[in-house]
Amino acid sequence: ALKRRKHQRRPPSPPGFPIIGNLHQLGELPHQSLWKLSKKYGPVMLLKFGSIPTVIVSSSETAKQVLKIHDLHCCSRPSLAGPRALSYNYLDIAFSPFNDYWKELRKMCVQELFSPKRVLSFQPIREEEIKNLIDSVSESASQKAIVNLSEKFIAFTVRVTCKASFGVNFQGTVLNSDRFEKLIHDAFLFLGSFSASDYFPNGGWIIDWLTGLQGQRERSVKDLDAFYEQMFDLHNQGNKQGVEDFVDLLLKLEKEETVIGYGKLTRNHIKAILMNVLIGGIGTAAITLTWAMTELMRNPRAMKKVQSEIRNQIGNKSMITLDDIDQLHYLKMVINETWRLHPPAPLMIPREVISEFEINDYTIPVKTRLYVNIWAIGRDPNTWKDPEEFLPERFINSNIDAKGQNFELLPFGSGRRMCPAMYMGTTMVEFGLANMLYQFDWKLPEGMVVEDIDLEESPGLNASKKNELLLVPVKYLDH
Numbered sequence: 001a002l003k004r005r006k007h008q009r010r011p012p013s014p015p016g017f018p019i020i021g022n023l024h025q026l027g028e029l030p031h032q033s034l035w036k037l038s039k040k041y042g043p044v045m046l047l048k049f050g051s052i053p054t055v056i057v058s059s060s061e062t063a064k065q066v067l068k069i070h071d072l073h074c075c076s077r078p079s080l081a082g083p084r085a086l087s088y089n090y091l092d093i094a095f096s097p098f099n100d101y102w103k104e105l106r107k108m109c110v111q112e113l114f115s116p117k118r119v120l121s122f123q124p125i126r127e128e129e130i131k132n133l134i135d136s137v138s139e140s141a142s143q144k145a146i147v148n149l150s151e152k153f154i155a156f157t158v159r160v161t162c163k164a165s166f167g168v169n170f171q172g173t174v175l176n177s178d179r180f181e182k183l184i185h186d187a188f189l190f191l192g193s194f195s196a197s198d199y200f201p202n203g204g205w206i207i208d209w210l211t212g213l214q215g216q217r218e219r220s221v222k223d224l225d226a227f228y229e230q231m232f233d234l235h236n237q238g239n240k241q242g243v244e245d246f247v248d249l250l251l252k253l254e255k256e257e258t259v260i261g262y263g264k265l266t267r268n269h270i271k272a273i274l275m276n277v278l279i280g281g282i283g284t285a286a287i288t289l290t291w292a293m294t295e296l297m298r299n300p301r302a303m304k305k306v307q308s309e310i311r312n313q314i315g316n317k318s319m320i321t322l323d324d325i326d327q328l329h330y331l332k333m334v335i336n337e338t339w340r341l342h343p344p345a346p347l348m349i350p351r352e353v354i355s356e357f358e359i360n361d362y363t364i365p366v367k368t369r370l371y372v373n374i375w376a377i378g379r380d381p382n383t384w385k386d387p388e389e390f391l392p393e394r395f396i397n398s399n400i401d402a403k404g405q406n407f408e409l410l411p412f413g414s415g416r417r418m419c420p421a422m423y424m425g426t427t428m429v430e431f432g433l434a435n436m437l438y439q440f441d442w443k444l445p446e447g448m449v450v451e452d453i454d455l456e457e458s459p460g461l462n463a464s465k466k467n468e469l470l471l472v473p474v475k476y477l478d479h
């Protein structure tokens with residue numbers, strides 16, 4: 001065994017400082033900083049985030065090694081302070097370590113919550129909310145007024161996700177939507193925020209306590225908890241109408257004394273699952289819709305082509321339906337191209353190595369934290385020609401899709417930890433975008449030119465568009 005140890009090779013590492021390691025190199029946009037480092041240190045690099053050895057994988061070939069060939073060796077999640085609090089001690093799907101409990105929970109959710117049947121059952125909700133969105137944008141169009149599309153897309157996904165999860169509309173009921181959006185926003189921040197205890201397991205909590213992060217996190221968890229309780233009460237009172245929502249379903253499973261892993265499903269399990277649905281469902285789709293519109297505005301040729309496809313293939317209609325979308329091939333290419341350049345989770349969710357393995361002759365030891373930089377893979381010139389260019393046509397005659405089998409394009413990840421709600425996410429994006437493109441032509445506000453539309457990302461771990469997308473809608477009257 002001693003002899004073997006000698007031959008272990010460690011991946012190349014950029015030089016770091018004592019104690020903080022390479023943390024100072026992450027900057028505001030970690031996926032971009034790590035992408036730049038990977039150009040120098042290669043597609044498998046070893047960094048130290050505080051005291052934690054962390055491997056970053058940045059090419060499609062090495063992503064395949066990790067997510068397909070060695071998936072079983074690295075499909076756990078590290079324990080992180082923000083997620084721990086919000087997931088009731090890892091009772092959720094996304095942050096639970098790899099164990100029998102997680103396997104059974106994930107299986108149950110895939111069958112009950114994220115199944116195609118369930119996704120389709122929410123279509124009346126999506127239709128009602130797209131009608132609201134179309135009406136509100138039409139109103140702006142009639143006044144030739146600017147629309148804040150970043151805001152509109154968030155409102156749309158919040159409302160659909162809330163109704164599907166809780167069966168309620170926030171307008172004037174239990175919580176107003178502003179407060180709800182803030183709750184979700186804060187929770188999102190705490191999931192992604194720099195928490196000293198994640199990098200300095202011995203004593204980092206003192207820093208979190210001193211900076212007030214600990215206290216803010218606790219408040220946020222408490223607010224969300226109170227909100228879930230209100231939702232349970234509302235459902236138990238039985239005066240809720242409409243389709244069977246996630247809370248109905250989970251409470252039913254609780255009543256049936258469903259066993260998951262080592263015990264029965266409890267209220268805390270339900271709350272942890274709802275957290276995943278809220279965090280997973282809202283940001284990701286809204287971010288994608290905003291980037292898609294941004295890229296189309298920067299590329300009028302692609303905009304024209306995608307609008308002609310929709311308008312020519314689909315006759316006079318007040319709304320594009322899910323059936324219509326099947327035939328919209330260019331629209332799907334536009335969305336894939338958006339995900340290539342702007343994956344909403346550019347570093348996916350971190351994984352943790354559970355048994356030693358090798359990539360490219362480098363040994364990756366147990367407990368290493370592992371990130372796959374899908375943002376970097378989408379811009380790798382070895383994989384993509386003219387990677388910085390938005391060119392949906394690159395998917396013509398290509399068998400690359402976003403379903404986790406092609407390691408060049410991984411917006412939903414791949415392997416055992418892959419997003420279980422891909423169909424739900426894709427449906428939301430396709431349906432939202434198709435209708436916005438069908439109903440309206442889009443113009444830049446007075447005085448702005450195409451070159452003024454920027455691609456800056458906001459700081460943090462979700463690569464959303466930093467500056468809000470402001471456009472002037474013109475109602476398409478040819479139907």
Ligand code: HEM
Pocket residue numbers: 093094095106276277278280281282284285288344345348349350410411412413414415416417418419420421422424425426429
């Ligand atoms: C455009 C939409 C979406 C994108 C791009 C996206 C992307 C991702 C990615 C990259 C991961 C990590 C995969 C990995 O670590 O290998 C993930 C995991 C996850 N996503 Fe999504 N997601 C989307 C929508 C949703 C929605 C709508 C939900 C819930 C309703 C959801 C729930 C989850 C959960 C629970 C996990 C954790 C899976 C696990 O750890 O086993 N996602 N997603």
